Amino acid sequence: MGPLLVVLLLALLLFGAGFALNLLWWVAVIVLCVWLLGFIMRGTHPSGGRNRWYRW
Known part of the structure; x- marks a missing residue:
């Protein structure tokens, strides 16, 4: 019974990891x-330079 639970737990863990990695x-x-x-879509800044549209 113990080895069966270990194999099922390992299969569940590997399935979860595979799903997480795909995601x-x-x-x-x-x-x-x-x-x-x-x-590509960054706009022009009023001073003539290019500006990013996001603030990262």
Whole structure:
């Protein structure tokens, strides 16, 4: 009974880690797209320079 519980716990842990890593990849892709949009769509500053539209 003990080894079966260990195997089930390990399978549950690996499934959870795989789901979390997949979710983190999607979050990273979305953040990269937002950053690229901010880099491309930045407006002009009144003094003639370029300004970022976000405040990071």
